[in-house]
Amino acid sequence: MSFPIDAVITWVDGKDEQHQQKILPYLKNKGVTTNKEFRTRLDQVEEIKYSVNSILKYAKFIRNIYIVTDNQVPNFIKYKEEGTYDNVFIVDHKDIFKEDKKYLPVFSNRPIETKLYNIPDLAEHFLYFNDDMFLLKETKITDFFIDGKPLIRGKWLKFEEEKLHKKIFSYSEESKAKPKHKRAQQKAAEVAGFEKRFFRFQHIPAPLRKSTFQTFFKENREAEIENVKYKFRSVAQFTPQGLANHIEIKNKTCVLKDDYQLIYIHKDKYFVWSKYKLRVKVNNPNKLFLNLQSLDQCPEDKLTFFLNWLEDKYRLDY
Numbered sequence: 146m147s148f149p150i151d152a153v154i155t156w157v158d159g160k161d162e163q164h165q166q167k168i169l170p171y172l173k174n175k176g177v178t179t180n181k182e183f184r185t186r187l188d189q190v191e192e193i194k195y196s197v198n199s200i201l202k203y204a205k206f207i208r209n210i211y212i213v214t215d216n217q218v219p220n221f222i223k224y225k226e227e228g229t230y231d232n233v234f235i236v237d238h239k240d241i242f243k244e245d246k247k248y249l250p251v252f253s254n255r256p257i258e259t260k261l262y263n264i265p266d267l268a269e270h271f272l273y274f275n276d277d278m279f280l281l282k283e284t285k286i287t288d289f290f291i292d293g294k295p296l297i298r299g300k301w302l303k304f305e306e307e308k309l310h311k312k313i314f315s316y317s318e319e320s321k322a323k324p325k326h327k328r329a330q331q332k333a334a335e336v337a338g339f340e341k342r343f344f345r346f347q348h349i350p351a352p353l354r355k356s357t358f359q360t361f362f363k364e365n366r367e368a369e370i371e372n373v374k375y376k377f378r379s380v381a382q383f384t385p386q387g388l389a390n391h392i393e394i395k396n397k398t399c400v401l402k403d404d405y406q407l408i409y410i411h412k413d414k415y416f417v418w419s420k421y422k423l424r425v426k427v428n429n430p431n432k433l434f435l436n437l438q439s440l441d442q443c444p445e446d447k448l449t450f451f452l453n454w455l456e457d458k459y460r461l462d463y
Contacts, residue, residue, distance in 0.1 A: 149268040150289070153213060155254055161217060198461050209232050255372060259385045269356060281432055297393065297402070299346040300344070323380065332384075333384050350434065406434055
């Protein structure tokens with residue numbers, strides 16, 4: 146089986162002064178810029194370099210890597226040496242929003258993910274990464290696509306409103322108002338026509354097909370607009386990769402797997418356990434993916450440990 150497959154990574158440098166000035170006029174509460182939950186969606190420590198390196202090192206079938214940004218360029222690309230990262234390309238938000246440029250700028254991943262299918266020359270089959278996702282070892286096409294169909298890793302969960310304890314104690318309006326990732330996955334299932342349960346995915350590379358988005362949004366233009374028109378996360382939005390997953394499930398054009406094959410680490414939480422995972426558990430032959438969340442919030446000594454580990458693990462020999 147051989148067909149072109151690209152990789153796409155969304156990225157923002159929230160510490161960039163120009164970006165900070167761009168976001169301020171749209172904030173009703175300027176104090177939110179110091180909130181950790183808000184900052185960690187924007188801030189970065191150049192971990193994207195190692196995400197890219199992991200693809201180059203362990204997914205040699207990838208044709209091109211597209212980094213989607215808002216008029217920014219990661220330092221490792223900006224100052225790259227000649228002959229390195231030749232198949233890594235920067236794509237600006239305005240190049241994918243096309244007829245919906247009036248909604249720019251946006252400061253949430255969901256509108257951007259909604260428009261990824263518009264990347265110029267993007268392959269029909271592509272893998273979507275966040276900049277804190279990494280491949281752990283050599284992968285092959287069939288780890289992501291089986292006979293051209295996406296291999297979707299996840300588990301079936303009931304809608305929040307369908308859970309017994311939620312019915313008994315009621316599902317609070319405050320909880321409903323929070324634009325959490327899990328709720329956005331449920332919303333994706335609802336948009337795709339599911340009524341009581343959804344297939345929950347984790348923070349791993351998502352195998353997607355461009356035509357899945359093209360077909361759905363051509364027939365459901367209002368859903369696309371609803372997902373891109375918000376500057377910041379809204380409870381009305383769905384995760385686009387979750388939408389694609391549920392469309393594929395509904396159409397029986399995918400393969401499901403209940404093993405995430407993931408090692409998950411959240412910044413410096415349980416640091417001794419995190420070190421153990423990186424030194425021992427990464428050698429588990431079944432583990433293919435690593436997610437290192439919120440490194441920007443690590444104390445300096447622990448951040449140094451993580452970055453040194455990434456540098457050693459993903460050093461490229463050009």
